[in-house]
Amino acid sequence: MPEWLSRRRGSSAPPPDDGALWTKCPKCGEVLYRKDLAANYSVCPRCGYHFRMHAFDRISMIVDSDFVEIGGSVLPGNPLGWSDKRSYEQKLSADREKSQLTEGVVCGFATLSGFPVALGVMDFNFRGGTMGTVVGERLTLLFEAARDRRLPCIVFTASGGARMEEGMLALMQMAKTTAAVARMRNAGNFFCTVLTDPTTGGVSASFAFEADVIVAEARAVIGFAGRRVIEQTIRQKLPENFQTAEFLLEKGHIDMVVERQEIKPTLGRLLDYALGDKHERVDAKVPELNA
Amino acid sequence: MNLIVEREKGLLELEKRIHELRAMSANQPIDLSSEIRALEAKYAEIQRDIFGSMSAWQKVHMARHPSRPTSLDYISQLTAFDELHGDRQFRDDPAIIGGFGKLFGRRIIAIGQQRGRDTKENLLRNFGMVTPEGYRKVARLIELGAHLALPVVTFVDTKGADPGIASEERAQSEAIASCLMALVDARVPVVSAIIGEGGSGGALALALADYVVMLEHSTYSVASPEGCAAILWGDAGKAEEAAARLKLTSEDLRGFGIVDEIVPEPIGGAHRDPATLIERTLRVVDAALARLSGESVEELLEARYRKYRRIGAWQSDTMNAVTARA
Numbered sequence: 001m002p003e004w005l006s007r008r009r010g011s012s013a014p015p016p017d018d019g020a021l022w023t024k025c026p027k028c029g030e031v032l033y034r035k036d037l038a039a040n041y042s043v044c045p046r047c048g049y050h051f052r053m054h055a056f057d058r059i060s061m062i063v064d065s066d067f068v069e070i071g072g073s074v075l076p077g078n079p080l081g082w083s084d085k086r087s088y089e090q091k092l093s094a095d096r097e098k099s100q101l102t103e104g105v106v107c108g109f110a111t112l113s114g115f116p117v118a119l120g121v122m123d124f125n126f127r128g129g130t131m132g133t134v135v136g137e138r139l140t141l142l143f144e145a146a147r148d149r150r151l152p153c154i155v156f157t158a159s160g161g162a163r164m165e166e167g168m169l170a171l172m173q174m175a176k177t178t179a180a181v182a183r184m185r186n187a188g189n190f191f192c193t194v195l196t197d198p199t200t201g202g203v204s205a206s207f208a209f210e211a212d213v214i215v216a217e218a219r220a221v222i223g224f225a226g227r228r229v230i231e232q233t234i235r236q237k238l239p240e241n242f243q244t245a246e247f248l249l250e251k252g253h254i255d256m257v258v259e260r261q262e263i264k265p266t267l268g269r270l271l272d273y274a275l276g277d278k279h280e281r282v283d284a285k286v287p288e289l290n291a
Numbered sequence: 292m293n294l295i296v297e298r299e300k301g302l303l304e305l306e307k308r309i310h311e312l313r314a315m316s317a318n319q320p321i322d323l324s325s326e327i328r329a330l331e332a333k334y335a336e337i338q339r340d341i342f343g344s345m346s347a348w349q350k351v352h353m354a355r356h357p358s359r360p361t362s363l364d365y366i367s368q369l370t371a372f373d374e375l376h377g378d379r380q381f382r383d384d385p386a387i388i389g390g391f392g393k394l395f396g397r398r399i400i401a402i403g404q405q406r407g408r409d410t411k412e413n414l415l416r417n418f419g420m421v422t423p424e425g426y427r428k429v430a431r432l433i434e435l436g437a438h439l440a441l442p443v444v445t446f447v448d449t450k451g452a453d454p455g456i457a458s459e460e461r462a463q464s465e466a467i468a469s470c471l472m473a474l475v476d477a478r479v480p481v482v483s484a485i486i487g488e489g490g491s492g493g494a495l496a497l498a499l500a501d502y503v504v505m506l507e508h509s510t511y512s513v514a515s516p517e518g519c520a521a522i523l524w525g526d527a528g529k530a531e532e533a534a535a536r537l538k539l540t541s542e543d544l545r546g547f548g549i550v551d552e553i554v555p556e557p558i559g560g561a562h563r564d565p566a567t568l569i570e571r572t573l574r575v576v577d578a579a580l581a582r583l584s585g586e587s588v589e590e591l592l593e594a595r596y597r598k599y600r601r602i603g604a605w606q607s608d609t610m611n612a613v614t615a616r617a
Contacts, residue, residue: 083536168549176599178468178471182475205471208464224459224492225458230455233454
């Protein structure tokens with residue numbers, strides 16, 4: 001099996017929390033004890049395969065302690081009245097069940113290495129991390145809150161692009177998030193994105209590539225057009241490493257590629273370079289919420 | 292095969308026949324006026340049948356009609372135009388035409404996506420699919436406009452951004468994002484006209500404007516119907532079904548607040564009377580620029596932010612009501 005296909009297969013079926021004690025690495029086939037896997041940042045100890053992470057696991061891996069969510073009450077409707085084999089409402093409800101999330105991104109405030117930050121984490125488990133109007137609105141609220149509170153902003157991306165079932169309203173979230181990023185950056189805030197597997201389409205072509213510093217998680221697939229679309233268009237097979245984080249680093253598109261275990265300390269250092277003493281560092285305290 | 296081209300064939304035959312009869316009755320002492328009237332009535336009836344109420348899928352074909360006016364047809368009707376080339380880094384992308392222009396005497400930066408009008412030109416212009424170099428040229432020209440206080444006018448007509456290997460290698464995502472950023476930050480009025488196909492992010496990269504006008508039968512969608520069908524159902528052949536669901540017509544988008552004004556097309560589509568249609572479109576664009584140029588830069592940027600800030604539809608908590616909507 002080609003490496004990218006196994007990656008696709010593995011990633012499209014992230015280890016479900018079904019109570020099973022063991023799971024299998026989709027890349028090397030190693031049978032892994034779930035607790036060990038979790039303790040190892042969901043990275044296969046044998047081959048280094050990065051399992052896709054649930055937003056909550058990602059947040060607890062990154063933040064010092066508490067996390068205060070914002071925008072959680074913004075929930076999806078069905079603006080186009082979309083229905084195919086199932087109605088859009090049914091798809092959403094199935095994904096809520098499966099992912100234990102209300103939408104494709106979780107946003108809020110936390111501290112990271114002592115720095116108060118505005119943090120957004122996308123999750124591929126919810127409709128492939130696609131950006132519909134709720135993802136766009138929650139991120140926009142995050143960018144606006146970061147600007148108002150003069151906080152650095154970090155967003156972990158994971159997305160198949162714009163969400164088809166919300167049509168043009170989904171596409172316009174590229175415009176909306178870009179407008180909010182511009183305001184935040186023009187106000188002097190530090191903005192950093194961490195591109196995780198996969199980051200494509202409308203997300204990569206908007207806020208993901210609008211950050212001051214762009215970090216990519218090792219071996220993540222990142223690109224504009226999906227691999228299948230390109231292969232169908234050009235009718236030839238693409239090189240193995242095409243659209244990987246490492247490929248993008250070599251081409252000069254991103255600032256650094258970081259193994260998962262190193263992401264938190266890396267972000268801590270970046271915040272220190274970017275902010276220094278500008279921010280009062282707090283110990284394990286979340287910035288106070290007025291709203 | 293283009294559906295509209297197919298359907299037009301009968302009409303064009305009829306048109307030819309009417310023309311012949313007219314010529315005959317002018318040259319010969321026979322009265323053919325009742326035959327001509329009958330044919331004209333028939334012609335009008337078929338025209339209404341075909342174009343009276345077009346489905347979304349038919350509009351997709353109308354937007355892709357090989358004779359539909361392209362960006363160059365509009366740009367050539369400006370009172371003046373001088374093309375500026377290249378991204379200053381790598382290459383000049385022929386799928387983007389841009390430069391200094393005058394719109395009824397108003398100095399502007401004009402930028403358009405250009406598909407080919409025949410096979411040869413399509414190969415040169417990559418079927419209107421813009422590469423990163425093209426988007427970098429767009430961003431550069433928008434910044435030039437802002438620098439010289441010249442308003443920016445864009446003409447949107449693309450299936451989508453180029454999905455090739457080379458485009459990925461040169462950061463298509465970043466190139467599109469940089470256009471969006473340039474448009475968000477531009478301290479001059481921006482007006483966009485969706486004149487043909489508005490294909491996904493590759494179209495939005497030129498269309499994040501203060502005022503968006505759209506031709507009646509143009510389409511603008513999150514993905515091409517073929518792409519959407521492939522993504523959702525693994526079958527590009529179900530494009531017609533996707534088109535019906537995507538809400539990609541000018542009416543739909545006016546309703547969502549994404550499009551500000553619809554430019555009516557002649558019956559049968561823009562290509563049946565390009566001169567009138569182009570003049571009409573340019574007038575609408577000019578009127579929008581006249582209104583926008585009365586605003587201060589701060590007002591302009593604030594209104595632009597609000598325009599895009601409110602787009603979307605979601606529910607708040609357990610309430611069923613949609614709390615914010617364009």
